[in-house]
Amino acid sequence: MTAADPFGTSALRDATLLAWGTSPTRLREDAATESDLVRGGYRDRVLTELAQNAADAAARTSVAGRLRVELDGDRLSVANVGAPLDESGVHALSALRVSGKTDGVGRFGVGFTAVRSVSDEIEVRSSSGSVAFSAARTRAEIERTGLPEPDHGVPVLRLVWATEEAPAAGYDTEVVLTLRPEVDGGALLTAMTAEAVDLLLELPALQSIRIGDREFVRTGRELDGGLTEVAVGDRVWWQYAATSARWLVPVSAGAVQPVGGDVLRAPTRSDEELSLPALVVADTELQPDRRRIMPGTAIGHLAYGYAEFVAALPISERLALVPLPGFAKGEVDEQLREAVLRDLAGHPWLPGSAGRDLRPPEAAVLPGLTDELADLLVDVVPGLLVPALSGPAGARALAAVGVHRLGLARLADQLSGIERDPAWWARLYDALTPLVVDALAVEELAAIPVPLTDGRTVTGPRTVVLGHDLGAAGRGVDWMRLVHPDAAHPLLTRLGAGSVGALDVLADPALRRRIEDVDEWEDENDPTAADLADTVLPLVAAATGPLPGWLGLLPLPDDTGELRAADELLLPDAPLRAVLVPDSPFGTVAGGVVDEHGAGALRALGVGWGFAVLRAELPTGPEHDLADETDWWATLSDDPEVLVAVRDLDLVDPEAWPAALRLLASDPETAGLLTDRDGYTAWWLRRHARVDGVPLGSLRAPDEGTFAGLLDPLDHPDAAALAGALAGERVDSTAMAELLLDRLADRGRTPTPAVIARTHRLLAEATAAGGLDLDALSPPARVRAVDGTVADPSDALVLDRPWYAAAIPADRLVVGDLASAAALADLLDLPPASEAVHGEVTGPGRAGDWASEPSAVLASVVSGRPLPVGAVVVHEQLTVRLTGAVRAEVEVPWWVDESGRTHVDVRGMGQGVADGR
Template identity: 35%
Template structure:
């Protein structure tokens, strides 16, 4: 084996130096150990790739590197790094065996390594590295080196102290073998242990495009791990790269490299490369590469490879003027990269430095970059997409992309930006324009833009107004109105719906109706405070009411009328506007059939019920062409009568009536009648124009109440009046009250009235029979005694006491029973009353000669006067109504003797369970010295002098008056007990 690289000579020379100075041995061992365990502990793959790149550069050929890891079981794992390019040279071997003496000294323009110590990285995983080359091979060995050192007495003690650890890479040994076919050099690294194998696997897995970008001399890197192959090539196809390089002038070398090591000063070149991945998901190392990885953190989302000067560990960039110069060059290159990418259409704001720096060098880079970018055209103008320098750009706070697009033609230099872009734009010093200032600029051009442009602008603001602060800034936004004006601020404006005619809105504008122009209307304005102007909302606007009030004196009253009617028509169709909802519309001046201007509420629709029933001297007919154009429903909603009209109000204070009610005929009299019961009325719904009904039209007019549910309700439903203490009273509606006062049918007998009342009251006109009972009752027709008011009741009593009017006993008995239901009492009692005499006939007597008989036993007392028969409450009511005493009030009802106690027969008690067990028998029963057949004392003791009287006494005492006949039968015919009991089984019992 030929010693091609004179390894023996190198070993002898190194051993001689160590023998002469054992401290040198110790120094070399410490230095190598520091490199292996410190600065180069995880740079194995990078250093192997760097050597491959240097070999390719020396050969001036594209380099290839193949990294193969094989687990050779008993022998352990082996890493092989085979590369193309220039083979190993004797100078290279000597460099490997000499710390900090690189063989690349003369390769100033190509070599990457600069210290001659990178190969020490292999010691992190192996003790026996081997280099095979076409020119020869060399190996290093911890064991062989230790053996040679142990033979030197001067070094033996130091070797013992170091526990056998020696500087492996100082003593080369001859080696046999050749690199794989196709490669010039191969580094074989038998891995020390499993931990070393794990480290190699991790480092191989981390190899990516960054290695190819850092070492451009390498065309491809192949990684083979136990047969699984991964190949890297064509990195430039996957990255956007911006690079620059140059050689320092002599003056620059003296200034910039003065504090650098001697051999580094001999290579006066520099280079900077920035790389951005095409795929945003590609992981970008966040460390500075010089050009291989350092420990200097980098916050920018791009790969930086630059020839920064490094400290001896090759982990950190060294401070000094050279670093300062390269920072500036890196900033210039970065700005150029962003310019190119922006021109290509990329959004580069994500690449602008923001936030806090990751380290000292990162901070200097960011500062230098931010000094360059404001004058670099990296933004795109929103107006024409032209390149724009940040210092010339403007962003609008709170404006999204759509809004920016609308404002681009108004604000020069405007750029699009999102909320996430704010930090980058602030870092670039882009001027911010608050939205309120934008609003002022828009106001300056408001008159020059058509309404449709404003609608597009509002649409662009749709998302922006979600932010409360943005809404506040837009508070004075210009808004074009339907009448041609432009106002500031959307709050309170009316947004027209599709059903609103533009001509009408324009006509009503001078009255203060602030309606947004239909071509400018957009929902954004609603969110800024505008009100959706349904036709109903427009009608309720004070400006339209003012137009109605001014319509008789307007310059063009017909135009105002048409405008209002068109809105009313839309409200009828879309908002269910009903007649009477807005009574003030009745003051709208309209043309009548004669061409004169007349308030709508004094007009009727031709051919309508209103025209048929209302007095033509009081109302006129509206012009037919208005009805034809706007329709009868719109005319009626505007106050023109088609039928009887309504006015309605809620919570009406009776001391101050609202205008809608105040115009009703005789309303003051109705209020005076009900105000005694309370101060506030609930819902008041009243029929108007009753005083305009023609005298001969009442049958037809009243028929409307039966056909129209709304009119009917206003008539028949009472009004609830609330008193000062909260008490509630239902009173007659205004409509019913007025009709009773003015249509002479009140107090007449209803067609369905009780026959008793028919005999005593005037019959109602026949045409009223077609009305429903509730309407007739509200009109004052009397169907039952309960329907009588005080006047009607007085009239009935007067007629009842008329001696010339024949009245049957059956009639008067029924009437007395019903008068107990009377609620309205006349002011005074009649002087004469109709009573029953001793023979059961009706006669008229002075009220002083009459008594109210409220129990059947008093019927035996004909000595007390004529009888008025009633029971319970009816007796009390009749007594008060006729000013006649009860019989019990004018007689003591005292029995002459107690009688004989006698048991009540069992049969009677079985038939009438409520009868007492005992009754008192009398030969002659005298009460107040008047002979009677039976009596029941206040303590419910029955007394009797006859069988029939006993039956009555027992039934009355048992509070079972209908049983008197059954009891009488049982007393007289006890042998019929079985029959009577069987029949009684079917009697209803409580």
């Protein structure tokens, strides 16, 4: 029974056989062409070509395309849904060089030749009719006609036969291939499985592909910005349909995964390698084997809309789709890369901090930009990109499209001249801090503007200083380049700004010049004076440590409205007022100033409460307007490093000294100066301060016994604190020497012999040291002997040799220290005992030496004193005859005669050892 032939296959065979018979060359050409296509362009495209036919069939009937591939032994079945086989399709299948395609991507054209790479027996079963191609039947026909078989084998796809086979159930068309023995069906199926996902991406008319037991299904959903999310199994792509191409990029966990390398898909995979970060699927003219673009084909238009694709992506993902610099993989890749970069450069897709997308030429990136910094700079830097694109990961991509890289130095330049409040600058410094990571960054920001307390904004942190712990107290400072407190930030220190405390600001010479420019201070309504006071006094309150003395010149209003220097004013309730003379030059500071700035700051500035203290570093002379300063300076051997002194002591009311001393002792600042005997304060008080009419220098502290019985103790509750201003343990002035000499001559005073001897020693030492003006001292009318007797100078002798102590009566001896006896004799105008009295030893003695005398050795051991060396004359009873100022014959324990020999009474050997030579 003959099979139905709806497509006229018999006539097609007859026409082909007639052509071959008429022109045997045509047979060889057909065989060669088919062989070339099988071995060349279509050698590995079986599934691709059949999938394209399936996609076209589905598109023609607007159904969701399905493709099924099954292997049963050596028979491979590829079935699809959609438009069935028609006559033009049969003609195309058997024509070899033409296609029945009018639209779509591949409808039974030359690509069907790919099946010949695996099969010699091919069936196309369709619901509209089925056909078959057979190498065996074609060979038999050629032999029947007597034509020689071509060298390349018979052209199987030129002769077609009608068959009765129907397609698999549920499908409209089925291609059945009987695999040649050398074809590995399992490997072929594995290779087709690897192609399935790509085919679903390339051929949107196909919705699913089943290969064996595995089914691949493509799903999609619309996203914002024209994107479509395409998924095949657990693999996801974002797709954008531009004017001339579809662009796809893999996505994982919401982040794009640039492909790195692919091929041009037109629409299925070609051999044109690309290095673009996204897949491109486009219709473009290919060579017959669909592996290469036709020479001369323009492809630049395929890039139109690429920037729109990138702009549709989330901001954080956009730079991933910028082609990075590198070698192109071929001419097509080079052309398409350049076209993509042109499209990116010419359209807005880079998100700016101002909220709109920018073209690369108008954009700028600040590496390391943060959200905080972007908020601050959005109105300052035109075209600033958002922080999400400003990290190091996107630097190459931005450079590839020509985005300007904004360095810190350029940023500093752009900040120059802008007007912002100081708090804005502080926020800027804080936001810039993470970007300043090395010395280069520090150098680049050397010109960043800095707002000052005087309202100016200057260039460069290296020219300014930060107020350390000043807080709001620094506001209004205009005599130095002080950073406004609201703008102060540690970054400025790293950039070279100095640091000052309140004391440094107050000690600035520029402030001193301001204050000393007294012509400005006309009245209390002078705003310049008031503003300066309002600026200085908070700094004074914030300062720690002693202030420069010249700050006391700061003009402040007094209670009458007149401007006066601060150190000429007293606080309204100052206790100092009660101890000053009635006509003191001090005024009273205005109460409003006290209320506004507080008594503490005013006192520190120099407004009087108690006594003011002057402090001067490295003074060079008596130029500080202190009473009797020149006289005190003359007592110094060297200029002091620091002069600290209580001022205005000469203004104390003489009757108020007890209260004044109490005030001095109760103030820690002045109390410390009372202990410095050599300092100006204690020196002046010793000379001029009086209690009950007695100078402080004539009084001693109650627990100070050096001159007990000669000087009276101070009767004052703060006597101990005033010790430095009282008589001390030495004779330090001619006046003190005169006082002590008078007190020694006063019979009404009863100092102990020890005090008498100590006082004479101190007087003698002061004389020997040149500390007394002897010309200013008159010889005393009476002198004090060591036993306390007040003696006439004509009877008194100064002890200058130890052996005279036992020979001369104590009521005639004036005793100090043997070493300074000559100076004491000079001071008192008395003769030394050794010059006024001569002694002659009477009676025989025994000559010997100290080492031979047992009693001398024993006395040395017992007393712990060294044994004298040399000769000694030992007497059973030593008697000396005195002549001169004293005439008597006296018994003594030891004596040294005029020849220098030592005589010792045997009973006084111990004293001889102690005092002998």
